[in-house]
Amino acid sequence: MxxxxxxxxxxxxxxxxxxxxLYRWIARRRREAYLSGRRDxxxxxxxxxxxxxxxxxxxxxxxxxxxxxxxxxxxxxxxxxxxxxxxxxxxxxxxxxxxxxxxxxxxxxxxxxxxxxxxxxxxxxxxxxxxxxxxxxxxxxxxxxxxxxxxxxxxxxxxxxxxxxxxxxxxxxxxxxxxxxxxxxxxxxxxxxxxxxxxxxxxxxxxxxxxxQMEPYRLVNLKTGENRPLDWLSGIAVTAVAGIGNPARFFDTLRSLGAEVQERPLGDHHAFKADDLRHPANQPLVMTAKDAVKCGDFADVDCWSLEVRAAxxxxxxxxxxxxxxxxxxxxxxxx
Structure with missing residues (x-):
């Protein structure tokens, strides 16, 4: 990567x-064109x-x-x-x-x-x-x-x-x-x-x-819409999937909430398929809210999104x- x-x-x-x-020169010329009024x-x-x-x-x-x-x-x-x-x-x-x-x-x-x-x-x-x-x-x-x-x-x-x-x-x-x-x-x-x-x-x-600071505040089930408190993660093993720019931050957040994390990092804006959500039986899969919006059609009842808010x-x-x-x-x- x-x-x-x-x-x-x-x-x-x-x-x-x-x-x-070359990239920097083009970017500078483009910006200067707008600053100078040469471009609208x-x-x-x-x-x-x-x-x-x-x-x-x-x-x-x-x-x-x-x-x-x-x-x-x-x-x-x-x-x-x-x-x-x-x-x-x-x-x-x-x-x-x-x-x-x-x-x-x-x-x-x-x-x-x-x-x-x-x-x-x-x-x-x-x-x-x-x-x-x-x-x-x-x-x-x-x-x-x-x-x-x-x-x-x-x-x-x-x-x-x-x-x-x-x-x-x-x-x-x-x-x-x-x-x-x-x-x-x-x-x-x-x-x-x-x-x-x-x-x-x-x-x-x-x-x-x-x-x-990013503050996790709830878990949402992709299939049912059920909400669960964050302490539900404490002490349980989860499969963590992240198709974002910095997956490590997401995985670290889950660990800070007490989860035992099996990482599955993917590329930013990954085009999810059903196979990307595979996980062991009786082990929940947790993903970001950004990824979750792409997975509702094929998620199972053990798939959850972790929603965060900025403080x-x-x-x-x-x-x-x-x-x-x-x-x-x-x-x-x-x-």
Missing amino acids: VDRLWYGEGRPLWLLWPLAW VSRPPIPVVVVGNITAGGTGKSPLTLAIVAHLKKQGWRPAIVSRGYGGKSDHYPLEVCASTAAHLSGDEPLMLARQGGVRVVVDPKRARGAQWAYDNNLADILVCDDGLQHYALGRDLEIAVFDGGRGLGNGAPIPVGPLREPVERLARVDAVVINGVGKLAQLDHPQCQTM LPDAFWTMFDRRLAELQLPRAARP
């Missing part, structure tokens, strides 16, 4: 440096919050998106989520996602966001088009874009960059030698840096750098609310 090469200590893919420099930046006349990262792989963007949506609802906003819909293939876009949408149309993350967030979710590979459609159809008075930091065609008012604290910046090299989509200097323009857990990111110097310090929400309040002033064009 390439993640193991990117997030190790060395740079074993150093022979690909010419491609890495568009957005609807409502606030846009972008949650993303500068590294490839899972960092916790979707749980943070759900936490932001929940906070906005409590503050009286009417949020909607805009997503690219990675892994989905619809015959039309924009696509509004609801709890019954097929995962192969929407992608796994948008379906999970729709089911857990209780808000409208719009999928479109052209996020700016999806955002405008959400506004035109009066779906929201504020938009949260999940994984859109590099989608510069969509203008934004707040940017939040998320990192996995355990994996950090990896080997610090650009794709394909390392995991960086953009250089670390890009963080100077974001409003906040959120670190998922503790670990390797003490070197990041940002005035709004906050730690996010952030008050300082983050104070900053977030202050920035939203400032948007009552005339907004500068900011891609």
Whole structure:
């Protein structure tokens, strides 16, 4: 798995440096084209919050998106989520996602966001088009874009960059030698840096750098919808399946809850089949909520999803609310 090469200590893919420099050069030229006005930046006349990262792989963007949506609802906003819909293939876009949408149309993350967030979710590979459609159809008075930091065609008012604290910046090299989509200097323009857990990111110097903790809160049966408390896992052996960007984090979470874990890591956005859910008789299988939305049709009664939520310090929400309040002033064009 390439993640193991990117997030190790060395740079074993150093022979690909010419491609890495080409990738960085193209990314920089593309961004400069939007910043300079050579390429059009568009957005609807409502606030846009972008949650993303500068590294490839899972960092916790979707749980943070759900936490932001929940906070906005409590503050009286009417949020909607805009997503690219990675892994989905619809015959039309924009696509509004609801709890019954097929995962192969929407992608796994948008379906999970729709089911857990209780808000409208719009999928479109052209996020700016999806955002405008959400506004035109009066779906929201504020938009949260999940994984859109590099989608510069969509203008934004707040940017939040998320990192996995355990994996950090990896080997610090650009794709394909390392995991960086953009250089670390890009963080100077974001409003906040959120670190998922503790670990390797003490070197990041940002005035709004906050730690996010992932809190498991329930187990849900894929077949029956039954909920069970977390202490049900204590002392039992489980088969753990994860088709996410960082499966090790999921497995460690299960162990922290007392489970004896037999790991089965799969690739991010894995296209699940019935055989992927095989497990010994009388031994439950546990997966992430993102994976579970793709498996309901062929899961058995011993298949469960572990649902988690993001917890952030008050300082983050104070900053977030202050920035939203400032948007009552005339907004500068900011891609």
